[in-house]
Amino acid sequence: MLRIEYYVEQFIQMCGITGSAVTVVRFILLVIIAIILASAAGILFRKIVTPIVRNITSRTKTTWDDVLLSDDILKAASRIVPAVVIWILLPMIFTKFDTVHEILERGTAVYITVMSTNLAIVFINSLKLLGNNINSSTQQYFHSFCGVLKIVMIFIAVITVMAIIIDKSPTKLFAGLGATSAIMMLVFKDTISGLVAGIRLTSNNMMRKGDWITVPKAGADGTVEDITLTTVKVRNFDNTIVTVTPQTLVDDSFKNWIGMQESDGRRVSRKIHYDFNSIHPMGELLCDKLVEKGYFKAGDITPDTVNLTAFRRYVERYLAKHAEVNGSMTCMVHQLEPAATGLPVEFYFFLKDKVWENYEHNRDDIFEYIYAITPDFGLKIYQQYIN
Numbered sequence: 001m002l003r004i005e006y007y008v009e010q011f012i013q014m015c016g017i018t019g020s021a022v023t024v025v026r027f028i029l030l031v032i033i034a035i036i037l038a039s040a041a042g043i044l045f046r047k048i049v050t051p052i053v054r055n056i057t058s059r060t061k062t063t064w065d066d067v068l069l070s071d072d073i074l075k076a077a078s079r080i081v082p083a084v085v086i087w088i089l090l091p092m093i094f095t096k097f098d099t100v101h102e103i104l105e106r107g108t109a110v111y112i113t114v115m116s117t118n119l120a121i122v123f124i125n126s127l128k129l130l131g132n133n134i135n136s137s138t139q140q141y142f143h144s145f146c147g148v149l150k151i152v153m154i155f156i157a158v159i160t161v162m163a164i165i166i167d168k169s170p171t172k173l174f175a176g177l178g179a180t181s182a183i184m185m186l187v188f189k190d191t192i193s194g195l196v197a198g199i200r201l202t203s204n205n206m207m208r209k210g211d212w213i214t215v216p217k218a219g220a221d222g223t224v225e226d227i228t229l230t231t232v233k234v235r236n237f238d239n240t241i242v243t244v245t246p247q248t249l250v251d252d253s254f255k256n257w258i259g260m261q262e263s264d265g266r267r268v269s270r271k272i273h274y275d276f277n278s279i280h281p282m283g284e285l286l287c288d289k290l291v292e293k294g295y296f297k298a299g300d301i302t303p304d305t306v307n308l309t310a311f312r313r314y315v316e317r318y319l320a321k322h323a324e325v326n327g328s329m330t331c332m333v334h335q336l337e338p339a340a341t342g343l344p345v346e347f348y349f350f351l352k353d354k355v356w357e358n359y360e361h362n363r364d365d366i367f368e369y370i371y372a373i374t375p376d377f378g379l380k381i382y383q384q385y386i387n
Helices: 002-015 021-059 064-068 071-078 081-093 098-127 137-166 170-187 189-203 246-251 258-262 283-292 307-321 356-377
Strands: 212-215 220-227 232-236 241-244 266-274 332-335 343-351
Touching: 021 064, 021 071, 021 081, 064 098, 071 098, 081 098, 098 137, 137 170, 189 246, 220 241, 241 246, 266 356, 283 356, 307 332, 307 343, 307 356, 343 356
Parallel strands: none
Antiparallel strands: 212 220, 220 232, 232 241, 266 343, 332 343
């Protein structure tokens, strides 16, 4: 800085400027030099330092340096460099303007604080990318921790900016926060409760990003898209977005379909009510008819066999051999408690294809066949007629 002042004085003398004009010219020249140096520093960082860093990180085999020294981080850092240069040159420019120097110094300090906080937030956001398994509970907990860290950084920045503006030590302001801790707890109540609930969700592996969940109370039935401190974003299957608080998921029950998605099959459980009056022993005519149509082989059933018994045996065999049914999992057709609406029979099995559209079509194909063959066994599905 002394050398810059020396060259400025030499230039003024060479121009033959004397008297009171020397102070004005010196001030103008120093301001111009400060602006040029600050701009040059910013351009140097963006045009030279950033490409060099990008070239070095691209040559390494590791991925963490690409994340922690990404373009967003370097761009945020480039905004601080010119302000630092101005901060260094301010004492040289405003030696005789104490009030202006103090105002600009505080303004520059506030700018550096805000831009440094922005750099820290961009850096924290980049940390979220340092994980390959975004569905892991550890990664979700890490995301929650990053959210808390950003709040802490913003809180510290606000206190620091206030301290700069009122010309007080930040440590004194932090020391005085004890009296206002109750207010702070009230302001950040949702954030704190959300953090605790989020930790419970992730640490117990109750929910992960990408899971299909159903929350009847909130009208949510879809895929978890994002988990933050205060909200869980769910995209329903009709593409509507529902936000649910982590506290709601912890306090109330919700259904997570990840167990079904990771299993070998998706369950089908449906009841069909049969008219009691249609249940009877088959007799020779119906028995021969079922054998003739290929439902059974001769000797598999007798005229004394009840038609519902034969129907259950055939459907169980049909389901076990069906290409879309997982025969290694539970597969049965059984009666439930009789009711006024007939005898309920439950068809319980698992389909191999768990994709929603394929699952629905395969299930409907099976039951349409069951409905179609019911009359062949002399059975009638109960229907209530309303006049």
